[in-house]
Amino acid sequence: MQGTPKTTAPATYTPTDRTVPTRAADRAGYDRELVHAILDEAYVCHLGFVRDGAPVVLPTLYGRVGDRLYVHGSTGSRPLRMTGTAEDGLPVCLTVTHVDALVLARSAFHHSINYRSVVVHGVAHDVTDPDEKRLALDALVDHVVPGRAEDSRPANRKELAATAVIRLDLDEVSAKLRTGGANDEPEDLALPHWAGVVPLRKGYDDPVADPLLRPATPLPGYLAAL
Amino acid sequence: MQGTPKTTAPATYTPTDRTVPTRAADRAGYDRELVHAILDEAYVCHLGFVRDGAPVVLPTLYGRVGDRLYVHGSTGSRPLRMTGTAEDGLPVCLTVTHVDALVLARSAFHHSINYRSVVVHGVAHDVTDPDEKRLALDALVDHVVPGRAEDSRPANRKELAATAVIRLDLDEVSAKLRTGGANDEPEDLALPHWAGVVPLRKGYDDPVADPLLRPATPLPGYLAAL
Numbered sequence: 001m002q003g004t005p006k007t008t009a010p011a012t013y014t015p016t017d018r019t020v021p022t023r024a025a026d027r028a029g030y031d032r033e034l035v036h037a038i039l040d041e042a043y044v045c046h047l048g049f050v051r052d053g054a055p056v057v058l059p060t061l062y063g064r065v066g067d068r069l070y071v072h073g074s075t076g077s078r079p080l081r082m083t084g085t086a087e088d089g090l091p092v093c094l095t096v097t098h099v100d101a102l103v104l105a106r107s108a109f110h111h112s113i114n115y116r117s118v119v120v121h122g123v124a125h126d127v128t129d130p131d132e133k134r135l136a137l138d139a140l141v142d143h144v145v146p147g148r149a150e151d152s153r154p155a156n157r158k159e160l161a162a163t164a165v166i167r168l169d170l171d172e173v174s175a176k177l178r179t180g181g182a183n184d185e186p187e188d189l190a191l192p193h194w195a196g197v198v199p200l201r202k203g204y205d206d207p208v209a210d211p212l213l214r215p216a217t218p219l220p221g222y223l224a225a226l
Numbered sequence: 227m228q229g230t231p232k233t234t235a236p237a238t239y240t241p242t243d244r245t246v247p248t249r250a251a252d253r254a255g256y257d258r259e260l261v262h263a264i265l266d267e268a269y270v271c272h273l274g275f276v277r278d279g280a281p282v283v284l285p286t287l288y289g290r291v292g293d294r295l296y297v298h299g300s301t302g303s304r305p306l307r308m309t310g311t312a313e314d315g316l317p318v319c320l321t322v323t324h325v326d327a328l329v330l331a332r333s334a335f336h337h338s339i340n341y342r343s344v345v346v347h348g349v350a351h352d353v354t355d356p357d358e359k360r361l362a363l364d365a366l367v368d369h370v371v372p373g374r375a376e377d378s379r380p381a382n383r384k385e386l387a388a389t390a391v392i393r394l395d396l397d398e399v400s401a402k403l404r405t406g407g408a409n410d411e412p413e414d415l416a417l418p419h420w421a422g423v424v425p426l427r428k429g430y431d432d433p434v435a436d437p438l439l440r441p442a443t444p445l446p447g448y449l450a451a452l
Binding site: 055058106199203211 | 249300430433
């Protein structure tokens with residue numbers, strides 16, 4: 001159609017055995033826009049990998065460029081070192097979760113959390129191309145504070161060499177979410193317990209300038225907009 | 227000493243190969259009180275396990291009773307089903323992360339996040355004893371909203387049967403945290419970029435009562451106290 005942006009990416013990710021939950025399948029989604037929206041609202045993920053046969057889960061920052069996620073770290077940190085030395089990449093699971101509200105039902109059983117999460121399964125690969133590495137690092141900074149990458153000193157050669165970046169393609173991925181109120185059993189509605197939803201407060205408090213900040217440095221607009 | 231509460235638990239967890247980071251070891255801690263404080267301030271963890279040789283990381287609620295963590299879920303959900311059928315339990319890694327502030331340095335390289343995290347390595351076991359199961363479920367509810375367990379209808383026999391609970395001992399565990407401001411290179415201090423810390427806003431918005439709530443049901447004190 002005229003006016004429709006061209007895209008080669010299908011509107012949904014293809015479900016797989018790993019991304020179809022064994023229960024509450026009605027809470028799962030594969031819509032690309034939904035997945036990207038959940039990923040873009042957060043910047044800390046939990047990255048899982050297998051080390052000596054046992055699972056390891058570490059919190060880390062990530063950035064997104066199209067259908068690629070990037071994670072960075074010291075060249076000495078375990079998952080990055082393991083990816084760098086693995087010939088075929090490192091199998092990982094990258095999970096992002098927003099908690100939106102507490103759901104208090106009259107019964108303990110129906111207590112719940114309103115949340116939105118994305119789970120990405122795949123193989124992480126070491127990024128060695130300097131241009132892709134710079135793109136990824138900018139994406140990482142801008143993912144946390146949009147607009148910040150161009151308002152900071154870019155990494156120099158030494159810093160780039162000390163930083164490892166890994167790439168994970170968005171391919172086998174699903175979103176899962178719960179919204180709405182308490183779903184009590186009809187016979188519990190007469191119970192005296194309070195029921196309802198307690199939304200989490202989101203956002204930021206006022207920025208605190210560095211004590212060594214040059215006098216009269218204004219607060220950037222992208223921070224005021226957070 | 228007289229007046230000192232008796233305890234058999236040492237004040238720190240013993241570091242192991244898995245809980246000593248390969249870098250930034252100065253950010254790691256093994257103090258039991260610190261670990262418990264970080265665990266008690268959150269209620270959503272990211273639970274990692276290995277399925278068909280690949281890592282899986284899922285967000286889930288947890289509760290703590292002393293040096294034991296409990297995770298619950300439908301008897302049909304994967305990690306719980308896998309734990310229930312594994313003779314020797316399921317190797318897991320349970321990670322909890324608080325993001326406290328964004329740290330904006332003048333250089334892209336020194337951007338960071340102030341955070342507190344706990345990583346627990348261990349083997350999860352199915353809880354089959356009905357008393358321990360009830361204790362765990364109360365702990366799970368009270369972990370999210372302290373005081374709520376006794377102000378809700380406890381699980382009945384059918385609900386208990388539909389709920390699986392797994393236990394993970396706090397034994398191989400570490401905390402990791404970053405605090406403070408931007409750590410720029412001395413030669414970058416003259417750069418014009420704003421630097422400082424942006425604290426995350428924490429807390430809850432006003433509770434929203436269920437539309438079917440019995441008229442004149444007061445808001446419980448434990449919710450007002452959140």
